[in-house]
Amino acid sequence: MADLLKIYKKFYDIYGPQGWWPLSKKKTHARHHSGAPQCYGDRFEIIIGAILTQNTSWINVEKALHNLKKNKKLGRNFIIKMTRKKLAKLIRPSGYFNMKALKLKNAADFFSPVKSAALMQCNDLNYLRSELLAVNGIGPETCDSILLYAFAKPVFVIDAYTRRIFSRLGFIGEKLSYPEWQKFFMDNLKNAGNKTAVFNEYHAMIVAHAKMYCRTKPLCSECPLKKNCRYRQTGKGCLNS
């Protein structure tokens, strides 16, 4: 069994808590870290952020969120009422603005207060995922980000950084499917105490590690995990696929 909790603890020693989207509704005023989503306590704001960050760095998502906030349009009802064109103009800095304007409107239609309350009460992860995935504009990663960060459900988010780091470490083949990757993490973190808190922090620290050391062109010689890394030793990640 891969000791993912060990890596988690190591990350925690190196990077510390990242203060991403808080688990409680209480707004935190965490110190600013460029490239990390913070200070968005409201559930629908988190959902907006999760959609806007598709294929986009967080710094540009912040610009789009700032535009919405500045124009007092950062709310579900405003998104529903605004024309697609106007919305697209405001979220321009986050890229794919025409597509994302439509996606945000779809999400705004779906996440009514009644629906959100029902989702909050539900703990059937398979059902929750199937509900969210049926919304046009919400794919696997966005779905899981929303469940974890907006609804505090114990779901592990798999992204390109996760794949890169853990396939290089030699744990699992990069080419495996999203569900296979997710199962790997969730099976191996079954015994983590507060799963939601651990998954939240783990994903945030994975992003930090991918940006700091495990880049596209990795900085292996400086990497704190180099001793355990297959990539460092062989120039290749896990070959099982």
Place this chain on the structure above:
DNA sequence: CCTGAGGACATACGCTCGCC
């Protein structure tokens, strides 16, 4: 019918190259 591969989307990032 279902599944999977591959292109499209729209932009920013991060290289490389050439210039001063």
Place this chain on the structure above:
DNA sequence: GGCGAGCGTATGTCCTCAGG
């Protein structure tokens, strides 16, 4: 060495099409 231009790449999801 510093700068900017230009170009290739990365990004997550949707859609189409081929093959079973």
